[in-house]
Amino acid sequence: MSHTATLTTSISATNHGAPAVEVSNLRKEFVRRDRRPGRPRKRRVPALVDVSLRIERAECVAILGQNGSGKSTLVRLLSTLLLGDGGTARVFGYDVFSEPRPVRRLINRVSVEASFFKKMSSVENLSYAARFYGIPASETRTRIPMILERVGFPLDRRNESMENLSRGMQQKVALARALLTSPVLLLLDEPTTGLDPRSKLEVQNFIREIRTTHDATILLCTHDLAEAEALADRVGILDRGELLALEPAAKLKERYGASDLEEAFFSATGRSFELEENNDDDWRQ
Amino acid sequence: MPGSAATVRAELIGLGGIIERNAYLVKRYALWEVAFFVWTVANTLTIVFIAEGVEASGGSLDVNRQTTILLIGAVIWAYLGIIFEILTETVAWERWEGTIEYTFMAPLSRSVHLFGMGIFAVVYGVARAGLLFGVIAFFFDLEMPQANFVAALVVLGVSSVSFIGIGMMTAVLPLISPEKGTQLGFIAQGMLLVVSGVYYSVDVLPEPMQWLATISPATYALEGIRDAILEGTGVSDLWSQLWPLVVIGAISIPLGLAVFRRGELYAKQHGKLKRSG
Numbered sequence: 001m002s003h004t005a006t007l008t009t010s011i012s013a014t015n016h017g018a019p020a021v022e023v024s025n026l027r028k029e030f031v032r033r034d035r036r037p038g039r040p041r042k043r044r045v046p047a048l049v050d051v052s053l054r055i056e057r058a059e060c061v062a063i064l065g066q067n068g069s070g071k072s073t074l075v076r077l078l079s080t081l082l083l084g085d086g087g088t089a090r091v092f093g094y095d096v097f098s099e100p101r102p103v104r105r106l107i108n109r110v111s112v113e114a115s116f117f118k119k120m121s122s123v124e125n126l127s128y129a130a131r132f133y134g135i136p137a138s139e140t141r142t143r144i145p146m147i148l149e150r151v152g153f154p155l156d157r158r159n160e161s162m163e164n165l166s167r168g169m170q171q172k173v174a175l176a177r178a179l180l181t182s183p184v185l186l187l188l189d190e191p192t193t194g195l196d197p198r199s200k201l202e203v204q205n206f207i208r209e210i211r212t213t214h215d216a217t218i219l220l221c222t223h224d225l226a227e228a229e230a231l232a233d234r235v236g237i238l239d240r241g242e243l244l245a246l247e248p249a250a251k252l253k254e255r256y257g258a259s260d261l262e263e264a265f266f267s268a269t270g271r272s273f274e275l276e277e278n279n280d281d282d283w284r285q
Numbered sequence: 286m287p288g289s290a291a292t293v294r295a296e297l298i299g300l301g302g303i304i305e306r307n308a309y310l311v312k313r314y315a316l317w318e319v320a321f322f323v324w325t326v327a328n329t330l331t332i333v334f335i336a337e338g339v340e341a342s343g344g345s346l347d348v349n350r351q352t353t354i355l356l357i358g359a360v361i362w363a364y365l366g367i368i369f370e371i372l373t374e375t376v377a378w379e380r381w382e383g384t385i386e387y388t389f390m391a392p393l394s395r396s397v398h399l400f401g402m403g404i405f406a407v408v409y410g411v412a413r414a415g416l417l418f419g420v421i422a423f424f425f426d427l428e429m430p431q432a433n434f435v436a437a438l439v440v441l442g443v444s445s446v447s448f449i450g451i452g453m454m455t456a457v458l459p460l461i462s463p464e465k466g467t468q469l470g471f472i473a474q475g476m477l478l479v480v481s482g483v484y485y486s487v488d489v490l491p492e493p494m495q496w497l498a499t500i501s502p503a504t505y506a507l508e509g510i511r512d513a514i515l516e517g518t519g520v521s522d523l524w525s526q527l528w529p530l531v532v533i534g535a536i537s538i539p540l541g542l543a544v545f546r547r548g549e550l551y552a553k554q555h556g557k558l559k560r561s562g
């Protein structure tokens with residue numbers, strides 16, 4: 001069975017002509033407890049501030065942002081896992097807040113943490129997950145090994161429990177889980193963060209391969225500048241919950257008169273782009 | 286309509302997926318399951334020995350009958366524990382493993398998801414309760430000449446509908462209170478049983494607790510099962526226990542689903558689905 005065949009069935013469930021993602025003035029705040037004396041005990045901290053963006057079908061858009069900038073919040077809102085505090089978000093024409101069911105059928109996601117039942121094997125984790133999307137055992141029996149092989153997972157380890165697998169391998173299984181359901185919109189939330197250089201490259205190559213073999217739309221959140229530039233048609237800069245720009249990397253550099261994305265990021269945000277060690281949301285203190 | 290037939294098919298496959306996943310977990314944690322069963326046996330023994338203990342210290346009672354009454358109470362306690370644990374703990378467990386977001390973003394409807402958990406809990410719980418009952422009865426060499434086990438199972442089955450409904454309400458607790466939600470589930474289990482005459486007749490309870498007993502499904506479950514096992518009462522004569530169970534079941538399932546849905550909305554509004562921000 002070919003992946004393209006299953007992909008087309010999903011696409012037919014999308015609203016004709018609607019863009020893959022259409023977000024306008026989207027806002028999300030969280031209530032944070034603060035134990036420091038002299039401050040209000042609870043305060044609302046903004047995670048997304050009036051974000052608007054549009055992603056066309058089959059496009060790959062990368063969102064660059066440091067830790068705490070709101071990338072995961074955006075992905076969670078689009079995955080129907082959070083409710084917004086203002087604005088709208090549509091996936092293939094369906095409102096993610098009021099029509100979550102059709103949206104769920106069209107999307108899948110890979111996040112930083114691999115998120116599996118650790119004592120279960122990769123095949124077991126993938127099998128039950130596929131059922132939630134209505135895929136029967138008769139189909140997964142052949143498709144799971146096939147997809148695992150495609151993402152470069154060593155098939156002889158498919159019955160080993162997840163906890164024995166390296167981070168890189170777990171992340172490949174996470175990719176396989178997302179692809180298994182033939183999503184038309186793939187939400188990748190820092191899929192390569194924390195991976196060793198080789199696994200990172202493999203995952204990136206695989207994302208590139210998905211782009212050429214499927215016409216799936218990809219939203220890639222990352223804090224890896226090179227990854228964003230190499231994989232995406234357009235790059236957005238998300239800073240403190242605000243989307244400052246969203247255009248092809250070349251245009252972005254041109255706009256800020258920068259020689260590379262790091263410089264462009266600095267010009268846009270007024271701060272240098274630091275990796276990993278940047279603590280969650282220091283900027284709010 | 287082919288569209289809705291496809292949806293029903295997808296939901297049924299999803300229901301199977303929930304059961305399949307729980308079966309994998311039982312298999313992968315088999316040793317733990319055995320240890321947990323041994324613990325339940327030990328726990329049950331401490332209660333069931335009470336009848337012999339009372340006799341040894343000079344009390345006069347029908348030890349065989351009293352032991353059976355205690356055994357039924359202890360088995361129901363353990364059964365209810367399993368139902369609540371599977372419903373509540375799996376949500377908590379999924380939060381801990383981080384899979385919860387993947388489960389909640391899947392197109393499977395929440396009611397089918399929760400029913401799947403309920404069905405698994407009942408199948409697993411009945412098998413475990415049967416085994417527990419058998420092991421302890423064998424241990425004490427209990428005689429139950431009149432016992433109507435089929436009728437007892439029918440009562441247990443009908444009461445399980447209510448237990449699942451209540452379990453759905455407690456399952457939402459880990460979503461709302463990530464830290465203490467599971468413990469609140471245990472509290473609910475204890476409260477339910479204390480008013481339901483788990484090791485004694487509800488007549489001994491103070492007035493307000495007796496009132497609570499009339500709305501607790503466990504009261505009717507315990508009464509019906511004791512009648513079936515001690516007196517050999519058949520299904521047709523257990524109607525006075527069965528109809529309240531049917532009524533409570535018919536209320537608690539939709540209520541349980543509604544409570545869970547509200548809890549899920551709350552969790553999605555406040556970002557509580559995930560363990561950490």
Ligand SMILES: Nc1ncnc2c1ncn2[C@@H]1O[C@H](COP(=O)(O)OP(=O)(O)O)[C@@H](O)[C@H]1O
Nearest residue numbers: 030047066067068069070071072073281556562
């Ligand atoms: N569930 C949550 N509860 C409370 N605060 C949250 C939650 N999720 C995110 N936040 C806060 O919102 C901001 C954006 O977080 P996030 O979207 O995770 O950023 P990123 O993915 O870019 O690192 C951060 O300040 C974070 O602490």
Ligand SMILES: [Mg+2]
Nearest residue numbers: 071072189190
């Ligand atoms: Mg993040």
